[in-house]
Amino acid sequence: MNFQNVTFELSAGKKGQFPESQLPEIVFSGKSNVGKSSLINRLVNRKSLARVSATPGKTVTINFYRFPQCRFVDLPGYGYAKVSRAEKERWGDLVEGYFQESRKIALVFQLLDFRHPLSENDEEMIDFLLQTELPFAVICTKSDKLNQSQRLAQEAYYSDLFHDAQIPFYPFSAVNGTGIEAVKLLIEQAVSESL
Numbered sequence: 001m002n003f004q005n006v007t008f009e010l011s012a013g014k015k016g017q018f019p020e021s022q023l024p025e026i027v028f029s030g031k032s033n034v035g036k037s038s039l040i041n042r043l044v045n046r047k048s049l050a051r052v053s054a055t056p057g058k059t060v061t062i063n064f065y066r067f068p069q070c071r072f073v074d075l076p077g078y079g080y081a082k083v084s085r086a087e088k089e090r091w092g093d094l095v096e097g098y099f100q101e102s103r104k105i106a107l108v109f110q111l112l113d114f115r116h117p118l119s120e121n122d123e124e125m126i127d128f129l130l131q132t133e134l135p136f137a138v139i140c141t142k143s144d145k146l147n148q149s150q151r152l153a154q155e156a157y158y159s160d161l162f163h164d165a166q167i168p169f170y171p172f173s174a175v176n177g178t179g180i181e182a183v184k185l186l187i188e189q190a191v192s193e194s195l
Contacts (some may be wrong), residue, residue, distance in 0.1 A: 001188050005068060006044050010062040015097035018062070021104050024070045024194035026187055030111030031121055032077030033182070035141035038174035040065065041110065042070060043184065050074055060091065062098055070106065070191045071099070079121035107190035109134050109183070113155050114140035114171055118161070130165060136185055137168045144173035 008069050027035070028036040037050035051064065065072040069154035076091055099105075108129055112122055129136045138158070146154060151171070158169050170186075 001067070001069060001184075001191065003015065003044050003067075003092075003184065004046075006049065007048060007066050008057075009064040009066040009071070012062045012094075014094065016100075018098065018101065018103075019064055019071075021081060021101065024104050024191045025073050026070055027073045027075060027105055027189065028111065029075045029108055029125060030077060031079040033175055034077065034113050036074055036077065036111055036174075039109070039141065039172065039183070040074060042174045042180055043072075043187075052138075060087065062080060062094060064094070066068035068173045069195065070187070078125070079119055098130075104194060105134055106194040107137065109139050109186075110136055111139045111141050111169075112169075114143045115145055115150075117128040117157065126167070133192065137170065137181065138162065139179070140169055140171045142173065143171035143178050144175045149186050183185065 005031075007188055009019060010017070011140065015116040030036055041047060044065075049065065060076050063074040065074070075095055075100065077119060078091060078095075110122075110125060110129060118126070140154070140158065143151065155171070170179045170182050172183065
């Protein structure tokens with residue numbers, strides 16, 4: 001798969017704006033500022049296909065990116081405390097609306113900040129993915145910000161946490177590219193199995 005053969009398709013702020021689901025969809029989910037846009041930009045080798053914001057809670061739309069054989073779906077980040085209640089509800093309606101449609105979801109990447117334990121929102125999202133039986137993998141972002149001993153401690157934490165449910169997790173860094181080839185391979189496998 002040519003990861004550079006991509007175009008920005010559209011931003012959807014409400015359910016009726018989603019494009020028709022004809023292609024396998026690779027979904028990027030995670031809390032605000034976890035690095036979804038950075039991962040997408042690293043995958044496609046562009047600096048600003050997906051807009052990266054220093055301010056959490058800025059992405060309030062679902063952004064769709066089109067490849068010839070699949071689509072990337074960038075969900076708005078959850079869990080940012082300074083967003084109004086109405087905005088959180090709108091986020092919930094939008095994301096639930098996406099998942100409630102019968103879309104061709106080939107794989108969900110659930111992004112977690114490798115430096116921290118799971119938040120309540122992270123746990124809820126992983127529970128949702130397990131209950132709906134959607135195929136997913138955990139991407140542990142910002143792995144470059146940990147030293148060797150911190151990284152080993154976090155790998156042990158995530159191994160214990162995900163052992164029973166057999167959830168795969170992959171340390172990733174948008175800065176130095178750690179894990180990018182593994183993520184690309186997961187995408188290629190998911191897309192080929194969906195076609």
